[in-house]
Amino acid sequence: MSAPRPTELAQLAGAGLEVTESPPGSGLPDGLALARPRSEEEVSVLMRLATQHGWAVTVRGQGTKSAWGPDVERCDLVLDTTGLNQLVEHEPGDLICVAGAGMRLSELQELTSRAHGYRQRLMLDPPGSDAATLGGLVATRAAGPLRTRYGTMRDLLLGARFVLADGTIAKTGGKVVKNVAGYDLDKLLVGSLGTLAVVVEVALRLHPQAEARESVLLEGVDSATAAKFLIALRAAPAVPSVAEALWPEGAVLVQIDGTRDGAIRQAELVAELDPRARVLDLAEASYWEEVLRNRPWDRPGVVLGVSVPLSATRAVLDLVADTAIQEHAVALSLRGTIGCGELRVAASSDKVEGVRREVERLGGQVEVHRAEPELRGLGSRPRDPLAGELMAAVKQALDPGHILAPGRLEGLYQTAASPIAGAAGG
Amino acid sequence: MAVTSLALRRQRLTFAIGAVRQNLARGPVALPQPLAYDARMASPAATPDRALDTLCSELREIVGPSWALTGADDLRTYECDGLTGWRQPPLAVALPASTEEVARVVRLCHRLHVPFVPRGSGTGLSGGALPSADGIVIGLSRMRSILQIDLENERVVVQPGVLNLEVTRAVQAEGYFYAPDPSSQRVCTIGGNVAENSGGAHCLKYGFTTNHVLAATLVLSDGRIAHLGSACLDAPGLDLLGVLIGSEGTLGIVTEVTLRLLPQPEWVETLLAAFPSTDTAGEAVAAIVAHGVVPAAMEMMDRATIQAVESTMHAGYPDCGAALLVELDGPAADCRSLFQAVEELCRAAGATEVRVARDEAERALLWKGRRGAFSAMGRVSPDYYVQDGVVPRSRLAGVLAGIRELEQRHQLRVANVFHAGDGNLHPLILYDRKEAGGAERARELAEDILGLCLEAGGSLTGEHGVGRDKMCQMPRLFSVADQEVMDRVRSAFDPHRLANPGKVLPTPRLCGEHPGIYRPHPAELAGLAERM
Ligand SMILES: Cc1cc2nc3c(=O)[nH]c(=O)nc-3n(C[C@H](O)[C@H](O)[C@H](O)COP(=O)(O)OP(=O)(O)OC[C@H]3O[C@@H](n4cnc5c(N)ncnc54)[C@H](O)[C@@H]3O)c2cc1C
Numbered sequence: 002m003s004a005p006r007p008t009e010l011a012q013l014a015g016a017g018l019e020v021t022e023s024p025p026g027s028g029l030p031d032g033l034a035l036a037r038p039r040s041e042e043e044v045s046v047l048m049r050l051a052t053q054h055g056w057a058v059t060v061r062g063q064g065t066k067s068a069w070g071p072d073v074e075r076c077d078l079v080l081d082t083t084g085l086n087q088l089v090e091h092e093p094g095d096l097i098c099v100a101g102a103g104m105r106l107s108e109l110q111e112l113t114s115r116a117h118g119y120r121q122r123l124m125l126d127p128p129g130s131d132a133a134t135l136g137g138l139v140a141t142r143a144a145g146p147l148r149t150r151y152g153t154m155r156d157l158l159l160g161a162r163f164v165l166a167d168g169t170i171a172k173t174g175g176k177v178v179k180n181v182a183g184y185d186l187d188k189l190l191v192g193s194l195g196t197l198a199v200v201v202e203v204a205l206r207l208h209p210q211a212e213a214r215e216s217v218l219l220e221g222v223d224s225a226t227a228a229k230f231l232i233a234l235r236a237a238p239a240v241p242s243v244a245e246a247l248w249p250e251g252a253v254l255v256q257i258d259g260t261r262d263g264a265i266r267q268a269e270l271v272a273e274l275d276p277r278a279r280v281l282d283l284a285e286a287s288y289w290e291e292v293l294r295n296r297p298w299d300r301p302g303v304v305l306g307v308s309v310p311l312s313a314t315r316a317v318l319d320l321v322a323d324t325a326i327q328e329h330a331v332a333l334s335l336r337g338t339i340g341c342g343e344l345r346v347a348a349s350s351d352k353v354e355g356v357r358r359e360v361e362r363l364g365g366q367v368e369v370h371r372a373e374p375e376l377r378g379l380g381s382r383p384r385d386p387l388a389g390e391l392m393a394a395v396k397q398a399l400d401p402g403h404i405l406a407p408g409r410l411e412g413l414y415q416t417a418a419s420p421i422a423g424a425a426g427g
Numbered sequence: 428m429a430v431t432s433l434a435l436r437r438q439r440l441t442f443a444i445g446a447v448r449q450n451l452a453r454g455p456v457a458l459p460q461p462l463a464y465d466a467r468m469a470s471p472a473a474t475p476d477r478a479l480d481t482l483c484s485e486l487r488e489i490v491g492p493s494w495a496l497t498g499a500d501d502l503r504t505y506e507c508d509g510l511t512g513w514r515q516p517p518l519a520v521a522l523p524a525s526t527e528e529v530a531r532v533v534r535l536c537h538r539l540h541v542p543f544v545p546r547g548s549g550t551g552l553s554g555g556a557l558p559s560a561d562g563i564v565i566g567l568s569r570m571r572s573i574l575q576i577d578l579e580n581e582r583v584v585v586q587p588g589v590l591n592l593e594v595t596r597a598v599q600a601e602g603y604f605y606a607p608d609p610s611s612q613r614v615c616t617i618g619g620n621v622a623e624n625s626g627g628a629h630c631l632k633y634g635f636t637t638n639h640v641l642a643a644t645l646v647l648s649d650g651r652i653a654h655l656g657s658a659c660l661d662a663p664g665l666d667l668l669g670v671l672i673g674s675e676g677t678l679g680i681v682t683e684v685t686l687r688l689l690p691q692p693e694w695v696e697t698l699l700a701a702f703p704s705t706d707t708a709g710e711a712v713a714a715i716v717a718h719g720v721v722p723a724a725m726e727m728m729d730r731a732t733i734q735a736v737e738s739t740m741h742a743g744y745p746d747c748g749a750a751l752l753v754e755l756d757g758p759a760a761d762c763r764s765l766f767q768a769v770e771e772l773c774r775a776a777g778a779t780e781v782r783v784a785r786d787e788a789e790r791a792l793l794w795k796g797r798r799g800a801f802s803a804m805g806r807v808s809p810d811y812y813v814q815d816g817v818v819p820r821s822r823l824a825g826v827l828a829g830i831r832e833l834e835q836r837h838q839l840r841v842a843n844v845f846h847a848g849d850g851n852l853h854p855l856i857l858y859d860r861k862e863a864g865g866a867e868r869a870r871e872l873a874e875d876i877l878g879l880c881l882e883a884g885g886s887l888t889g890e891h892g893v894g895r896d897k898m899c900q901m902p903r904l905f906s907v908a909d910q911e912v913m914d915r916v917r918s919a920f921d922p923h924r925l926a927n928p929g930k931v932l933p934t935p936r937l938c939g940e941h942p943g944i945y946r947p948h949p950a951e952l953a954g955l956a957e958r959m
Binding site for chain 2: 092093094095096097118119120121142152153155156165169170171172173175176177178179180181182183184185186187188189191192193197208209210211212235236238239240259260262263264266267270306308309310311312341364365366368380381382383384385387388389391392394395396397398399410413414
């Protein structure tokens with residue numbers, strides 16, 4: 002049961018498996034064994050050992066989002082996926098690629114952009130995630146401004162290979178866009194925060210990159226104007242890739258990708274929706290691009306993912322401007338009918354809870370994306386306790402020994418009626 | 428249900444009881460799970476006759492006497508879905524009117540250990556709604572209300588029996604539509620679409636059912652009612668809704684669904700290009716993709732299909748080796764120039780003719796041949812079997828060449844119609860069941876085509892589902908471990924295996940049998956729906 006020493010683990014796993022000690026500054030406890038498998042077979046061996054010994058395993062990519070979701074209850078060893086970083090296939094004609102789960106997002110973008118005669122990439126841009134691994138992006142369902150047009154990992158993942166807690170190597174989906182053979186377990190892996198399986202390989206849908214991008218800015222407006230503009234945008238003859246409300250700056254940024262003429266024409270149409278909106282020149286556009294990339298929650302504080310119905314956009318913006326929350330900042334992207342965004346609040350449990358209550362009252366929900374361990378369990382719970390029970394049953398079915406990130410998922414699915422014990426400020 | 432004479436009713440009941448007896452006589456193998464069998468046999472009071480009596484009378488109590496069908500004639504209506512080669516009348520059919528009634532019916536099944544099969548319109552093409560001999564069918568066709576239209580938030584809440592097209596009809600005057608558009612959309616239900624994760628000709632751009640559902644109410648196989656998803660994206664916890672969609676009725680019964688709506692595109696334009704061969708048409712497809720265009724639809728037909736279409740419905744298609752139908756939609760500002768580019772790319776790839784629809788009527792005509800391709804085939808060939816396989820788009824040419832070789836080897840003709848944009852093939856295998864071994868050869872050829880798809884890195888099914896028909900093919904794509912993982916997830920939802928047992932995941936007992944031959948679905952014959 003007790004955590005294996007690195008040397009002990011290396012011995013048990015046999016030749017080849019790279020095992021080190023958790024490096025200082027990694028946020029991990031000192032002296033923890035950190036295994037870096039280079040193949041799914043090595044992952045399988047490792048997980049079989051963990052099951053035999055009852056070791057709790059935390060799966061880790063680059064660690065850019067290790068503070069997402071409820072904290073784990075125990076961790077005996079870390080499985081570092083960065084050794085699983087091979088490009089398996091990039092078929093530009095099919096707009097797909099298959100890669101190891103430990104590959105960095107930036108590397109994948111670089112590799113896929115190289116295909117001669119094509120301009121395509123993975124349309125996923127979570128802020129500050131260039132270093133993030135593909136597997137980590139699956140586990141966290143992290144998304145950025147582009148989700149307005151292209152969705153999240155849920156919409157981009159076509160298939161995966163994964164290893165269960167007991168070492169079983171399995172796959173789901175495939176590498177074709179259209180596929181209904183068997184259960185869609187891809188969906189189960191997306192957002193599961195490393196609690197169900199170790200994802201070792203992913204097949205992803207790519208999209209063509211447009212010829213041109215134009216930006217429209219609406220600045221210095223109040224929440225009512227911003228909300229009205231976003232609603233009008235839905236009906237406008239334009240398809241924005243990005244539509245972000247930046248608050249409390251009082252700005253809405255819209256980006257349109259298209260043909261050279263098409264993008265500019267659409268941008269003009271969008272700018273006509275409000276007299277204060279205007280099409281940006283190149284310098285301004287790249288300034289705002291930068292603003293989006295370094296959104297305010299790169300500063301310390303609790304970051305919450307919020308998601309509300311479109312009709313509640315204004316109310317959320319007002320909530321952000323509410324001085325009671327302090328240190329507020331939000332960027333809300335419009336995803337169809339829904340505003341999805343990230344909200345930074347002062348790091349105290351009563352603030353987090355207050356925001357959650359308010360967002361839930363508006364018909365939305367809150368995820369904790371970054372917080373101190375004691376605050377991470379404060380996100381919204383499934384509204385139906387039975388849904389939580391089913392999630393527990395799925396976890397039990399796939400990881401009966403509860404060795405993959407124990408406690409983390411339990412913290413997510415326990416419903417509001419039965420908050421997890423120990424959630425500070427609870 | 429019409430009033431039937433007592434004698435007739437008794438006769439039907441006897442028939443149904445006969446089915447139970449037969450079942451039990453065959454021993455435990457006739458039941459999906461030893462567990463269910465043992466449980467029933469362990470209770471001394473539950474003799475088969477009495478069990479059936481209890482079942483039927485309680486069903487009547489729950490849904491009302493006219494909505495519990497037990498007569499042989501009524502049951503026969505439910506003995507198959509769109510894949511008519513598989514037939515099996517159920518013990519009874521319940522047609523509940525509400526989530527609560529569904530839950531009560533399912534609780535009854537749970538208590539008596541009777542499996543149930545959910546059913547929408549029965550247009551499924553993989554035998555997903557094929558009844559179990561020892562179970563009942565729960566039809567959702569009476570649950571046909573649109574419960575809420577919330578245009579402000581671009582969503583609707585519907586009951587599962589609402590027909591796909593009814594959703595768009597309810598909101599189109601306001602400028603919205605529901606994107607997934609299976610060609611059976613005039614007759615298939617939203618519940619069936621959710622179960623099959625249905626797509627349509629336009630899913631290349633818009634995605635499948637799974638991309639358009641926010642929440643669902645699910646009656647579990649013990650009768651408890653679960654609410655999955657939420658009114659927004661990113662529902663907390665595991666994405667069980669994502670697993671439910673496409674699970675073919677094996678995780679429970681969906682009784683309410685929240686769907687997303689989309690604003691109608693500003694601009695739609697359609698062209699039909701004629702090519703000397705499917706290879707040249709395929710080059711055009713590749714060039715369009717390389718150019719970075721994502722058409723709303725991109726459909727291909729080969730010569731055999733075009734000829735059948737022309738000889739039966741005179742859509743005015745050019746006489747050529749392959750026809751490519753391309754539709755673009757979106758903001759006019761962008762689409763006009765992209766559409767021009769598509770036209771030029773087609774010509775550059777060798778198109779001998781490019782026709783652009785000038786108005787709605789002409790667009791309908793261009794689609795007419797495509798939509799009617801299957802029924803046209805039914806008129807030029809005594810029988811046909813439609814396969815549903817997927818290949819990576821870049822491997823289309825090779826797979827089509829492979830199909831031509833298979834035609835030679837099996838001495839049968841194959842007409843090809845397919846969604847070229849996403850590599851979803853629908854080869855139509857033409858045969859005559861009156862010819863000795865005709866059906867058998869057709870089946871072998873169909874399986875060989877799947878083999879080609881899988882070798883090319885594709886899939887067993889792109890939209891028709893696994894159901895009963897392809898259950899035994901699952902091992903060709905998924906290892907034992909892959910299937911076991913799916914099975915574990917299934918057990919988490921339905922530990923007693925009462926929800927649509929004997930579907931999707933193969934069982935040794937069922938996979939010894941051979942599927943029957945294809946006959947057109949009544950809806951298809953009536954011209955209500957076409958296959959895509
Ligand atoms: C002519 C024709 C053309 C077609 N074209 C297409 C096409 O273009 N694209 C496509 O994807 N499909 C197509 N199909 C297949 C079929 O129409 C779809 O699979 C459709 O979604 C089935 O809906 P249904 O209501 O008829 O479901 P049914 O056939 O009644 O059931 C299908 C499956 O869903 C389950 N089910 C039904 N309702 C529920 C519920 N409420 N809860 C849980 N499970 C449920 C059943 O148990 C079964 O497994 C076509 C079929 C025909 C006959």
